[in-house]
Amino acid sequence: xxxxxxxxxxxxxxxxxxxxxxxxxxxxxxxxxxxxxxxxxxxxxxxxxxxxxxxxxxxxxxxxxxxxxxxxxxxxxxxxxxxxxxxxxxxxxxxxxxxxxxxxxxxxxxxxxxxxxxxxxxxxxxxxxxxxxxxxxxxxxxxxxxxxxx
Amino acid sequence: xxxxxxxxxxxxxxxxxxxxxxxxxxxxxxxxxxxxxxxxxxxxxxxxxxxxxxxxxxxxxxxxxxxxxxxxxxxxxxxxxxxxxxxxxxxxxxxxxxxxxxxxxxxxxxxxxxxxxxxxxxxxxxxxxxxxxxxxxxxxxxxxxxxx
Numbered sequence: 001x002x003x004x005x006x007x008x009x010x011x012x013x014x015x016x017x018x019x020x021x022x023x024x025x026x027x028x029x030x031x032x033x034x035x036x037x038x039x040x041x042x043x044x045x046x047x048x049x050x051x052x053x054x055x056x057x058x059x060x061x062x063x064x065x066x067x068x069x070x071x072x073x074x075x076x077x078x079x080x081x082x083x084x085x086x087x088x089x090x091x092x093x094x095x096x097x098x099x100x101x102x103x104x105x106x107x108x109x110x111x112x113x114x115x116x117x118x119x120x121x122x123x124x125x126x127x128x129x130x131x132x133x134x135x136x137x138x139x140x141x142x143x144x145x146x147x148x149x150x
Numbered sequence: 151x152x153x154x155x156x157x158x159x160x161x162x163x164x165x166x167x168x169x170x171x172x173x174x175x176x177x178x179x180x181x182x183x184x185x186x187x188x189x190x191x192x193x194x195x196x197x198x199x200x201x202x203x204x205x206x207x208x209x210x211x212x213x214x215x216x217x218x219x220x221x222x223x224x225x226x227x228x229x230x231x232x233x234x235x236x237x238x239x240x241x242x243x244x245x246x247x248x249x250x251x252x253x254x255x256x257x258x259x260x261x262x263x264x265x266x267x268x269x270x271x272x273x274x275x276x277x278x279x280x281x282x283x284x285x286x287x288x289x290x291x292x293x294x295x296x297x298x
Contacts, residue, residue, distance in 0.1 A: 046291055050209040054285060057154055084210045142289035146154040 001104040001117070001132050007087040008121040013068070013090040016076035021066075021090055023121065030128070031121045031143065032061040035105045035114035037090075037136045039071040039079035047116070047139040052085040054142045061149045063120070066090060068111050070097050107136070116140075120148060157286035165276075167203040167231045171230030176297030179284040183212025183277060187240040187293045194293065195236070205280035206292050214245055216267075219232055219277045221250050224268035228259045281284045 002008070003150035012022040013122070030052040034051065035118045038093060051058070058065055072130035079149065091115070092099045100106040100114035109142050118140065129148040131140055159177055162168065168175075174229045178194055180203060195201060205223070207215035217237055224235035237253050238245060244252075254264050267273055284294060 029160065049208050050290060052210040053208055053281070054154060078234045084213060140291060142285050143154060143156040143288050146285075147156050150152070150155050 001128065001130060002119065002127055003044070003058055003101075003129050004083070004129060006127050008119070008125050008127050011099045011102070013092055013099060014073040015091070016073055016080050016089045023125070026064060026066075027125060028123050029115055030061075030123060032058070032063050032065050032088075033117075033119040033121065034065060034067045035070050035100055035103065035119070036117065036139075037066060037111075037115040037149070038069050038115040040082070043116075043137055043139060044069070045079075045083055048087060049083055050086060051145075054146075055087065058107070058145065058149070061146075063149060064088075068092050068099060068114065082113045098106070101146070105132070111136070115126050118145065120150075154282060154285050157283075159220040159287045160283050162200070168198060169176075169195065169201045169203070169232050171172075171197035174298050175295075176295060177202040179204045179206035179280070179287075179289045179292060179294035181206050181208055181212055181215050181292040182235065182238050182239060183207065183215035183242075183245075184220060184292045185242065186291075188242055191236075191239040192295055195232075195294070199298075203232070205277040205290060206284045206294065207277065207281065208292070211294050216277070217247075217250075219243060219252075220273050221242060221264075223273045223276055224264045224270075225254070225259060227267050228263065230239065230257045230259060235255050252262060253266065269296070276288055 010023045015021045054115045070092050072093050075089040097106045105117040116139050118131040120129040122128040205219045207219045209216050220235045
């Protein structure tokens with residue numbers, strides 16, 4: 001797992017609309033990277049739905065919420081529409097899980113996806129806070145995010 | 151700015167929706183659009199002691215939930231909160247406005263008052279207050295049950 005105080009590895013991934021998005025695009029803003037196992041899984045849907053409900057309050061703290069999983073951007077689009085959320089979802093698809101690996105979040109085969117991990121990147125690209133779930137089946141409540149932002 | 155950081159489940163208060171009596175109490179954060187809540191509701195409502203219902207609508211997951219919670223809260227303002235909750239969980243396939251009006255009629259409520267209340271800022275704020283207390287308490291799924 002990446003450590004607080006380290007420079008967050010930059011990346012360029014496609015969002016749910018197929019557009020390229022880089023971490024460096026957010027320079028000057030705080031970004032909360034939400035690594036999750038996969039689109040359309042029950043727990044991931046619950047997590048992103050819950051965070052959507054408090055997204056305005058997260059934005060009030062000056063933080064942009066960004067989801068990342070190994071799914072394709074086509075799947076992201078469908079998942080986003082199914083959940084009715086507008087959180088940006090980035091596709092860590094090819095090479096599979098490369099960004100998750102760079103952040104120390106990837107779980108190797110046989111699972112082959114990111115653990116449920118939160119990484120707060122501050123305005124200058126430094127890791128300010130992290131949270132890793134004990135297993136992919138659990139996700140941190142939104143209160144944990146607000147504790148980190150207080 | 152609303153603080154949504156961690157905090158204990160708020161104590162049971164006069165504004166809570168409480169069914170039953172007794173020393174023991176269970177606090178349930180529930181979503182009226184949630185199938186799991188509907189499935190567990192018959193068991194929850196039969197538990198001994200007091201049952202405290204708190205609103206926890208997750209709109210992105212269940213788009214109709216905010217309207218249903220507002221309807222229950224509006225029914226509560228005419229003294230029939232739990233009757234509306236029971237009705238909504240018992241028949242999840244009929245939750246559009248005409249179905250709500252039917253329920254209002256069956257429960258003997260004043261429809262005009264119901265309509266005004268369920269669209270009021272006060273009801274919206276009341277529902278949101280419960281939801282935010284659940285967020286602070288770490289609720290991640292529904293029903294979120296706290297108690298013995």
